[in-house]
Amino acid sequence: MKFFVDTANINEIENLVPTGFVDGVTTNPSLIAKQGGDIKQTIKSICSIVEGPVSAEVTATEHNKMFEEGKFLSSIAKNVAVKVPLTVDGLKTCKKLRNEGIMVNVTLCFSAAQALLAAKAGATFISPFVGRLDDIGQKGMNLIEEIVVIYENYGFETQVLVASIRNQEHIIESALIGADVATIPPKVLNELYKHQLTDKGLKAFLEDWHKTGQSILPK
Numbered sequence: 001m002k003f004f005v006d007t008a009n010i011n012e013i014e015n016l017v018p019t020g021f022v023d024g025v026t027t028n029p030s031l032i033a034k035q036g037g038d039i040k041q042t043i044k045s046i047c048s049i050v051e052g053p054v055s056a057e058v059t060a061t062e063h064n065k066m067f068e069e070g071k072f073l074s075s076i077a078k079n080v081a082v083k084v085p086l087t088v089d090g091l092k093t094c095k096k097l098r099n100e101g102i103m104v105n106v107t108l109c110f111s112a113a114q115a116l117l118a119a120k121a122g123a124t125f126i127s128p129f130v131g132r133l134d135d136i137g138q139k140g141m142n143l144i145e146e147i148v149v150i151y152e153n154y155g156f157e158t159q160v161l162v163a164s165i166r167n168q169e170h171i172i173e174s175a176l177i178g179a180d181v182a183t184i185p186p187k188v189l190n191e192l193y194k195h196q197l198t199d200k201g202l203k204a205f206l207e208d209w210h211k212t213g214q215s216i217l218p219k
């Protein structure tokens with residue numbers, strides 16, 4: 001399973017890259033606005049520190065303008081994946097960008113029917129928003145299960161990129177289902193390391209070790 005980091009905050013990304021767990025980055029207009037600064041500079045900076053796909057979203061809603069924006073965003077760096085919303089114009093733009101060999105991440109997916117359309121449009125990634133489905137009382141992970149089965153049935157190459165992740169359970173369930181990518185907020189990614197028994201066990205190991213008076217390296 002690939003881990004993408006869901007943020008436009010350069011410092012957060014710089015702090016996470018050395019962990020070796022950053023396979024890509026996803027941004028969206030809200031995350032860009034939260035970061036502040038010019039989108040081109042922000043995306044260029046992120047692409048300079050992350051080798052994997054970096055999603056940058058168009059903000060036009062009409063196909064021709066979306067395509068123009070997508071071509072511009074793609075020109076920023078070779079690892080840009082253009083994000084388009086799951087709309088009629090978004091999928092038209094997806095097809096056209098894919099025909100030019102440009103990576104496309106179709107976002108704001110909330111149903112299996114939408115995901116099927118995105119795969120037929122040749123999307124590189126589909127981004128189902130599990131947290132927002134949970135927010136309205138549905139089980140977002142059920143959608144991931146449906147999409148993985150449908151894509152496997154027909155050999156679609158579109159990668160399932162689980163988005164709107166709010167907790168560890170979303171990540172583990174995504175991995176159990178076999179999703180390709182999880183795009184994870186930095187806070188949730190940092191929480192993955194933590195378990196009370198790990199801390200407790202390490203403390204006990206070191207206390208016992210110090211009693212020996214030994215050191216592994218020659219003094």
Ligand code: G3P
Pocket residue numbers: 006026027028031129131132163164165183
């Ligand atoms: O990548 C999509 C993600 O940023 C949306 O997350 O928590 O606003 O639903 P959230």
